[in-house]
Amino acid sequence: MTNLVEIKGLKIYYKTLRGDAKALDDVTFTINDREILGIAGESGCGKSTLGNSLILLKPPMKYVSGEVRLNGERLPIDNTVEMRKYRYKKISLIPQYAMDALNPTRKIGGIIKDLVGQHRVKYEEIEGRLHERLRMVKLSKDILNMYPFELSGGMKQRLVLVISTLLNPDLLIADEVTSALDVSSQKAVSLMFKEFRDEKIVNSIVFITHDIAVLYQIADRIAIMYAGKVVEIGPTEEIMKNPLHPYTKALIKSLPNAGIRHTHQKLEGIPGHPPNLINPPEGCRFKDRCPFASDECLNEPPLVEVEPGRYVACWKVKGR
Template identity: 85%
Template sequence: MIQIEKLKIYYRTLHGDAKALDDVSFTINDKEIVGIAGESGCGKSTLGNSLILLKPPMKYVGGEVKINGDRLPIDNTKEMRKYRYKTVSLIPQYAMDALNPTRKIGGIIKDLIGQHRIKYEEIEGRLYERLNMVKLSKEVLNMYPFELSGGMKQRVVLVISTLLNPDLLIADEVTSALDVSSQKAVSLMFKDFRDKGIVNSIIFITHDIAVLYQIADKIVIMYAGKVAEIGNTEEIIMEPLHPYTKSLIKSLPNAGIRHTKEKLEGIPGHPPNLINPPEGCRFKDRCPIADESCVEEPPLQEIKEGRFVACWKVKDL
């Protein structure tokens, strides 16, 4: 349904362009939840935001995004207005702070549907149903954001982001501030929205691979603006192939293992400077198996159906 092809999104800085997304390609199938994982600064949130609104200093450099064969005009802010919330929608990273504090919730919703020339009466029944799904009363529509708790605000944003039943919903780090039980509840809520056809497909962005194991059908691992590995969730978690993916998995704690018996392994070094990224593989300076072949950039190659890896040494892994 959704094709992201060679997408390049950079950030303008005083020292040059930071290559936050550099030739990123992957597909999202109908009814699929795709998890995007990687360290901070790898380009996860840039990817999500670029599909909604390019805010300075972000700039479109190249590539394209297609939904059902139609090109999404992400490089044209004015043209994108008719697609936002209806075709593609976003729950931002700081969802609890995303609401206009000077507008009541009902007013915010009326502004949204007004942009798409939808009358309130046409959407009212769906709105009440959606509020009930996330266990909110319709009384919140007459309240200001500051009158709501953090959890209530997050659920309001979920309602607003899905009210027009978008083809693609992007959830950016929506579980990062929640405890484990709340994380599970939110994850199940997203699956419920997908299963009921409220949204068609979902991009779920997080640094926490354990959360993706509960919700995602497929995982895209990103590193320094590039895609390192793509595969179904079970394969990525249980049989990682890229050295970076393996390092991420090793950094996760295992249930029932005491720290005195087994230590977590961190990834040595730091992510590269994306203004002047290293030639070749961007992970080579931190990779335990890098050799002279890594001075040339590895392509993202399909090693079997649906499984992609960007590593010259994948045949040895």
């Protein structure tokens, strides 16, 4: 399988008055061509930082080390100016709360004209494509004469998907795009991402969420993050049915099963709290919450392939 994106040893920190918070600390993995890669984990694990770092570093974020390659070309992620030629053309991002970022004083058509104009693309060149994309997500072109506040949350989220893919980027990063939607809208929007990949509007998608159940519907593979590290990566079906890392197991156990009453099954929370990323502990960062921790966990476990296509960072997992 061909790699679209290669991330090696990426370190992205946040400057704070108490020191640097190691939000991404030596992260390495690949994104395959034509796949949807889901990234899941608790709040603060670094998944949104990862998505943002691939397109735009905003203070107090700072690049420390590592590299990102897209189709073999190294991206200048540490250079905001140089990254302009890649944003929205090669890599596009739908950030958290994107649907609330639409200018309420501008009609939607005007917002789109401003965006494509910033990338030296004439509106007339993409107008036909725009109308076709609106049709795909079941939106009328009449909304181009409407204001954002006239649309429902689901309609705005579908519109943002259209806007972010107008220039046909190779990689689309979607950050918590379903968190503000009801369950039926979540499913509809999620499946639209899959359709955009299948129709080759984008090559690959990184779908970031705290809700791992959403990824079960659309992701080809899932990467689990914890405290600035990737702790497990594998095919979605295998991750969901046979998680290997203790954190992944605990995360999946915290999900409710459909059709089972709460009186018959109690959800299991994960005891303790994530570590302070300004001064993270030595060794495995999950060890203080892990029921299987031992002295061996005082050393940091590398992310290694324990089965074909399965990567885990845990000393206890067989196959190491």
